[in-house]
Amino acid sequence: MEIIPKRSTVKAPTDRFTGDAWFDVLAEGVPPSRIRVNLVRFAPGARNAWHAHAVGQTLHVTAGVGRVQARGGDVLEIRAGDTIVTPPGEWHWHGAAPDHFMTHLAMWEAPAEGPESEWGDLVTDEEYGR
Ligand code: MN
Numbered sequence: 001m002e003i004i005p006k007r008s009t010v011k012a013p014t015d016r017f018t019g020d021a022w023f024d025v026l027a028e029g030v031p032p033s034r035i036r037v038n039l040v041r042f043a044p045g046a047r048n049a050w051h052a053h054a055v056g057q058t059l060h061v062t063a064g065v066g067r068v069q070a071r072g073g074d075v076l077e078i079r080a081g082d083t084i085v086t087p088p089g090e091w092h093w094h095g096a097a098p099d100h101f102m103t104h105l106a107m108w109e110a111p112a113e114g115p116e117s118e119w120g121d122l123v124t125d126e127e128y129g130r
Pocket residue numbers: 051053057086092093094
């Protein structure tokens with residue numbers, strides 16, 4: 001057993017996020033574990049860029065109100081208690097609603113080989129639904 005002391009909160013990088021978002025790395029498995037868990041806090045209006053996860057991702061909203069969209073789909077509202085599952089390779093983004101903070105757990109796995117996620121363009125205000 002290992003108790004890992006709390007790590008510093010990290011500001012989400014501006015090339016992959018619009019607005020203010022901060023994350024805490026909660027779990028980063030050592031092989032053969034490939035688990036990844038981040039707690040992500042989005043300020044109102046903040047969202048990540050279009051991206052896809054090699055092995056998919058599960059999000060669980062722990063507080064607030066947010067938005068999520070899969071490529072080609074509608075912008076959907078998500079609320080505390082909701083769980084969102086994105087399949088492997090599905091392009092999507094997630095973030096806070098315009099007038100609410102949103103916090104979610106982001107859970108995914110690293111693939112056996114290759115990058116965990118692929119990142120694309122930032123989500124425009126038009127796509128976000130301002
Ligand atoms: Mn994602």
